[in-house]
Amino acid sequence: MKLTELTINGVGGIKFLHVTFRPDMNIICGPNGIGKSTLLLAASFPFFHGHTQKIKRNITSERGSISLKVEANSANFNPVADITVHLPTESAHYFNDDGFDKRKLIKFEIMRNFDYKHLNALNADKSLSNDQISQQLNSGVNLNDIKDWFAKRDLFENVKNGYGPNTIKNIHLARECISILNPQFSFNRVDPKTYDIFVNTPTGVIWYEYLSSGFKSCMSLLLGIIKEIELRYPEQDLFAQEFDGVILIDEIEIHLHPEWQARITEALTTTFPSAQFIVTTHSPHVVQNAKSNQIIALVPDSNGTVRVKELPENGLGYSAWTVEEVLLDVMGMESTLSRKLQELLDNFERLVDEENFDKAKEIYDYLDIALHQNSVLRKSLRISLMSIREREE
Ligand SMILES: Nc1ncnc2c1ncn2[C@@H]1O[C@H](COP(=O)(O)OP(=O)(O)OP(=O)(O)O)[C@@H](O)[C@H]1O
Ligand SMILES: [Mg+2]
Known part of the structure; x- marks a missing residue:
C-alpha cells in the first residue's frame, strides 16, 4: 500500500494544500506552525475507525475536507472526509470502510522515550482490534508493550512448534536494530528471571532502559514498527522487512545528535525497504541526506496560507550541499x-x-576575539577597516 496524493482544504491552519508522495521516503520540512503535523494527521484520518479531537476545520473556513489517494493491491482508492468540527471538545468521526487494509498505516508521535518497566510475567500476545489501532493514530504507537513483545520472542525463539519462521527472522532483525546506529552497542540477553533486556555498551552491560534518549528514540521506532506489524497481523507470519505499509513519523530527529540525524532515514529505509515513510523534520542533517525528490518543503504563501516550495533539483539530492546551503535554499x-x-x-x-x-575598530576588536579561529570574515573586516585609513590619507 502507498499513499500517492493528499489534498487538504480548510483543516487546521491549512486553507489549501496538495501534495504528492513518493513510494519510499518523504521528508516534510518547514517552519513552526506551517502545517507539517496537520499534514500527517490529515493523511492518517481516513485510516481511523473512530473519533479524534485532534483534527479541526480551519476556523475561517465553512467546512474542511481531506481527500487522500491510496494505492493498494494494484487498485486505487480515494477516501474523502469532511471535517466540520472546530470546538476543542468536539470530535471528528471516521468509520468508513474504504476497501483497503487500515492496519497498514503506523503512526509515531513525538513522544518516543520510555522508562523502566518491571514485568511480573510475560503476557500472551494481544492482537490489536481496529479500535485500538485507530486509537494509536491519536496517540502514536504504544511503546509500552515493546519490552514484553521482545522478551517473549527472545526467550521462546527455539521452542518447538512455537513461532513461525518469519517471526523468528523478526526477532533477529530486532536484535540487529540495537546496533544499527552504533555498532559499539549490541543486544546482550533477556534475563529469564526478570524478563529485563540487557545491552552491551562501551560503558558496561546495562538494562536497555538505561540507554540514552536518542538511543531509546531509535529503538522505539525500529522495534516499534516490527512489533506493530506482528501484533496487527496475529494470524499471519509476516517478515517485517517485507512490510509494504505506510509509516508516519512526526519530528524524526527528536533526541538525536546531528550525526544520527544524518543516518536515521537511511537506517529506516534499509530496515524496512518496502515501506513508505512520511516524516516531518526541522533538521538540516535529515534534509542533507535525502535523495533526490524526497523533500516536501512547506513555505508560507503570499496570501498567508501554505504551499510546496519548488526546490532546486539536480537529480542527486543534497548530500554534496553544506548544511548552510540546505538551511538557506531548502529550509x-x-x-x-x-x-x-x-x-x-x-x-x-x-x-x-x-x-x-x-x-568601527571597536566592533572589529570585539569580533577579532569572538569569531571562530578560522573565520574568513576576520580578514575582510580588517581590509574594510584599513580602507577608512587609506581614504583619510
Ligand atoms: N482550527 C484552526 N484554524 C486555524 N488555524 C489553526 C487551527 N488549528 C491550528 N491552527 C494553526 O495551525 C498551526 C498548527 O500547525 P501544525 O501543528 O501542523 O504545525 P507544524 O508545522 O507541525 O509546526 P511545528 O514545527 O511547530 O510542530 C498552529 O500554529 C495554528 O496557528
Ligand atoms: Mg508539528
Whole structure:
C-alpha cells in the first residue's frame, strides 16, 4: 500500500494544500506552525475507525475536507472526509470502510522515550482490534508493550512448534536494530528471571532502559514498527522487512545528535525497504541526506496560507550541499548568522561608510576575539577597516 496524493482544504491552519508522495521516503520540512503535523494527521484520518479531537476545520473556513489517494493491491482508492468540527471538545468521526487494509498505516508521535518497566510475567500476545489501532493514530504507537513483545520472542525463539519462521527472522532483525546506529552497542540477553533486556555498551552491560534518549528514540521506532506489524497481523507470519505499509513519523530527529540525524532515514529505509515513510523534520542533517525528490518543503504563501516550495533539483539530492546551503535554499532560513553577529556586521558596515574608524575598530576588536579561529570574515573586516585609513590619507 502507498499513499500517492493528499489534498487538504480548510483543516487546521491549512486553507489549501496538495501534495504528492513518493513510494519510499518523504521528508516534510518547514517552519513552526506551517502545517507539517496537520499534514500527517490529515493523511492518517481516513485510516481511523473512530473519533479524534485532534483534527479541526480551519476556523475561517465553512467546512474542511481531506481527500487522500491510496494505492493498494494494484487498485486505487480515494477516501474523502469532511471535517466540520472546530470546538476543542468536539470530535471528528471516521468509520468508513474504504476497501483497503487500515492496519497498514503506523503512526509515531513525538513522544518516543520510555522508562523502566518491571514485568511480573510475560503476557500472551494481544492482537490489536481496529479500535485500538485507530486509537494509536491519536496517540502514536504504544511503546509500552515493546519490552514484553521482545522478551517473549527472545526467550521462546527455539521452542518447538512455537513461532513461525518469519517471526523468528523478526526477532533477529530486532536484535540487529540495537546496533544499527552504533555498532559499539549490541543486544546482550533477556534475563529469564526478570524478563529485563540487557545491552552491551562501551560503558558496561546495562538494562536497555538505561540507554540514552536518542538511543531509546531509535529503538522505539525500529522495534516499534516490527512489533506493530506482528501484533496487527496475529494470524499471519509476516517478515517485517517485507512490510509494504505506510509509516508516519512526526519530528524524526527528536533526541538525536546531528550525526544520527544524518543516518536515521537511511537506517529506516534499509530496515524496512518496502515501506513508505512520511516524516516531518526541522533538521538540516535529515534534509542533507535525502535523495533526490524526497523533500516536501512547506513555505508560507503570499496570501498567508501554505504551499510546496519548488526546490532546486539536480537529480542527486543534497548530500554534496553544506548544511548552510540546505538551511538557506531548502529550509528557507533567511540567514545562518546569529542576530547578534548580523547586527554587529550591519553596524560595522555603516561605520565604515561613515568613515568612523574608532567606532568601527571597536566592533572589529570585539569580533577579532569572538569569531571562530578560522573565520574568513576576520580578514575582510580588517581590509574594510584599513580602507577608512587609506581614504583619510
Ligand atoms: N482550527 C484552526 N484554524 C486555524 N488555524 C489553526 C487551527 N488549528 C491550528 N491552527 C494553526 O495551525 C498551526 C498548527 O500547525 P501544525 O501543528 O501542523 O504545525 P507544524 O508545522 O507541525 O509546526 P511545528 O514545527 O511547530 O510542530 C498552529 O500554529 C495554528 O496557528
Ligand atoms: Mg508539528
